[in-house]
Amino acid sequence: MTTTENLSKKAQNFISSPRKMLINGQWVGSASGKNFDTLNPATGKVIVSVAEGDKEDIDRAVRAARAAFDDGPWSSLNPTARERCLHKLADLMEENADILSELEALDNGKNVAIARAVDIQLAIDFIRYMAGWPTKIKGGMLPLSVPYAPEAKFLGYTLKEPVGVVGQIIPWNFPALMCAWKLGPALAAGCTVVLKPAEETPLTALYLGELICQAGFPDGVVNIIPGYGHTAGAALTTHEQVDKIAFTGSTEVGKIIVKAAADTMKNVSMELGGKSPAIILPDADLEIAIPGAASAIFFNQGQVCCAGSRLFVPDSLYDQVVEGLADVASGMKIGPGLNPENMVNPLVSQIQFDRVMGYIESGRAEGADIVAGGERSGDEGYFVQPTILGNTNRDMTVVREEIFGPVVCVQRYNNIDEIANLANDTVYGLGASIWTRDVGNVINIVPKIRAGSVWVNCHNILDVAMPFGGYKQSGFGKDMGEESLASYLETKSVCIMA
Ligand code: NAP
Ligand code: MG
Numbered sequence: 001m002t003t004t005e006n007l008s009k010k011a012q013n014f015i016s017s018p019r020k021m022l023i024n025g026q027w028v029g030s031a032s033g034k035n036f037d038t039l040n041p042a043t044g045k046v047i048v049s050v051a052e053g054d055k056e057d058i059d060r061a062v063r064a065a066r067a068a069f070d071d072g073p074w075s076s077l078n079p080t081a082r083e084r085c086l087h088k089l090a091d092l093m094e095e096n097a098d099i100l101s102e103l104e105a106l107d108n109g110k111n112v113a114i115a116r117a118v119d120i121q122l123a124i125d126f127i128r129y130m131a132g133w134p135t136k137i138k139g140g141m142l143p144l145s146v147p148y149a150p151e152a153k154f155l156g157y158t159l160k161e162p163v164g165v166v167g168q169i170i171p172w173n174f175p176a177l178m179c180a181w182k183l184g185p186a187l188a189a190g191c192t193v194v195l196k197p198a199e200e201t202p203l204t205a206l207y208l209g210e211l212i213c214q215a216g217f218p219d220g221v222v223n224i225i226p227g228y229g230h231t232a233g234a235a236l237t238t239h240e241q242v243d244k245i246a247f248t249g250s251t252e253v254g255k256i257i258v259k260a261a262a263d264t265m266k267n268v269s270m271e272l273g274g275k276s277p278a279i280i281l282p283d284a285d286l287e288i289a290i291p292g293a294a295s296a297i298f299f300n301q302g303q304v305c306c307a308g309s310r311l312f313v314p315d316s317l318y319d320q321v322v323e324g325l326a327d328v329a330s331g332m333k334i335g336p337g338l339n340p341e342n343m344v345n346p347l348v349s350q351i352q353f354d355r356v357m358g359y360i361e362s363g364r365a366e367g368a369d370i371v372a373g374g375e376r377s378g379d380e381g382y383f384v385q386p387t388i389l390g391n392t393n394r395d396m397t398v399v400r401e402e403i404f405g406p407v408v409c410v411q412r413y414n415n416i417d418e419i420a421n422l423a424n425d426t427v428y429g430l431g432a433s434i435w436t437r438d439v440g441n442v443i444n445i446v447p448k449i450r451a452g453s454v455w456v457n458c459h460n461i462l463d464v465a466m467p468f469g470g471y472k473q474s475g476f477g478k479d480m481g482e483e484s485l486a487s488y489l490e491t492k493s494v495c496i497m498a
Contacts, residue, residue, distance in 0.1 A: 025219030041109030053227030068220030086131035164243030269477025274430030278308030306431030356405030420448035429471030
């Protein structure tokens with residue numbers, strides 16, 4: 001199945017006419033009248049055109065979000081009512097899970113069955129997890145002893161309040177899941193939102209917009225503006241009525257956004273890139289570690305911020321591990337994601353394809369062994385073979401920079417005491433995995449790893465309750481878990497004198 005004729009009726013309907021943007025509860029065209037096309041990465045052909053948001057649209061959306069926040073239909077709604085809206089949204093996502101998965105596979109290129117089981121299911125679960133929070137947000141009583149007013153009696157306490165209007169800017173690798181990670185805690189906290197999906201993958205965000213309208217959120221609470229980063233995205237990051245920017249994307253763009261948001265001193269959270277190590281220790285169970293290391297990098301074509309892109313293997317196991325990995329890589333079926341049997345799907349865009357092929361060439365030129373893959377697959381769409389670069393070292397560009405494709409760099413090591421230093425030898429600090437049967441190794445090494453997530457005998461495992469986010473240049477602030485909620489709340493101290 002490669003073409004859109006095989007999609008469900010509902011999905012076909014959704015892409016049968018140009019899609020609009022959501023401002024103040026209404027679906028509207030762009031102020032400029034401009035549209036842009038979203039493409040099918042399996043073919044490079046146009047799926048549908050989408051309204052192209054720019055500064056004026058962002059301004060209208062921010063004003064709607066501001067009014068919805070300041071005039072209170074959302075922030076002052078009681079917590080159980082907010083909870084019900086979020087549960088209703090999760091119910092609607094569940095009812096529409098198949099169509100969301102189809103649109104995700106079509107727009108991003110990924111495997112439709114994996115989109116259903118991972119992306120969409122995690123998104124639903126997370127909205128439900130967040131639906132439980134509005135009724136549990138609470139401040140605390142403070143025991144005060146004001147030294148310069150010893151005679152007076154005070155009552156001190158804190159209130160937790162929503163940050164306000166939030167601009168959310170997300171990438172294309174997990175489009176619907178990123179919407180859920182951003183919208184869930186913002187809405188649970190009582191914030192209102194203007195969300196800009198990635199230009200490559202606007203469709204599931206817009207479909208979620210339809211569900212949000214049906215779920216009973218008041219107008220203006222969620223506004224969705226598709227468009228480009230340097231226009232719509234930039235306008236959001238500098239708008240003076242936006243209180244917070246929540247960004248997921250590359251470290252490069254994250255730096256631009258932090259600077260842009262500084263002028264109006266916005267609260268910012270940054271979920272950025274990675275170059276995460278997967279570390280096979282000498283005692284590892286290779287039956288688990290080899291397929292585990294393969295899925296750590298090849299899942300979602302390596303377009304995963306925490307992908308295990310630097311694989312460390314002890315010298316003594318090197319040949320066995322690399323051969324095992326090459327077997328996995330060469331056995332993976334390559335093809336469009338709408339056929340669930342295809343486990344290697346296209347990269348998201350021509351730009352991404354060129355980037356990844358450029359990195360493979362750079363690895364070759366800098367002396368890495370091409371153990372498996374290394375080539376384009378087919379002559380249509382953006383398919384790259386799962387690629388293993390052997391005998392790489394810390395000085396190679398492919399080891400230092402985020403490739404964001406199905407390319408793993410294997411490095412040998414000898415001394416287990418050195419492994420944490422090798423693993424930390426990167427500007428990033430998003431994830432890491434350790435493969436071992438010895439709990440002593442776990443206890444010793446985990447605290448030395450400078451990364452926001454450390455997995456043991458697994459990789460890329462995400463759960464709604466587990467905070468996810470980076471150290472170092474992988475950013476600050478957490479998605480998921482209770483901590484994600486905290487980043488959308490302000491603390492107000494109240495002091496009453498008797
Ligand atoms: P990107 O190029 O940084 O873009 C991310 C988003 O920012 C897009 O919506 C983009 O718009 C927008 N943008 C670009 N320039 C902007 C500007 N000047 N002002 C405001 N917004 C701007 O990243 P990507 O290529 O989409 O995604 C891949 C990156 O995301 C990787 O580095 C990956 O590691 C990272 N990522 C991190 C996490 C995490 O949780 N840490 C999760 C997923 C992905 P356009 O639509 O025009 O590009
Ligand atoms: Mg697309």
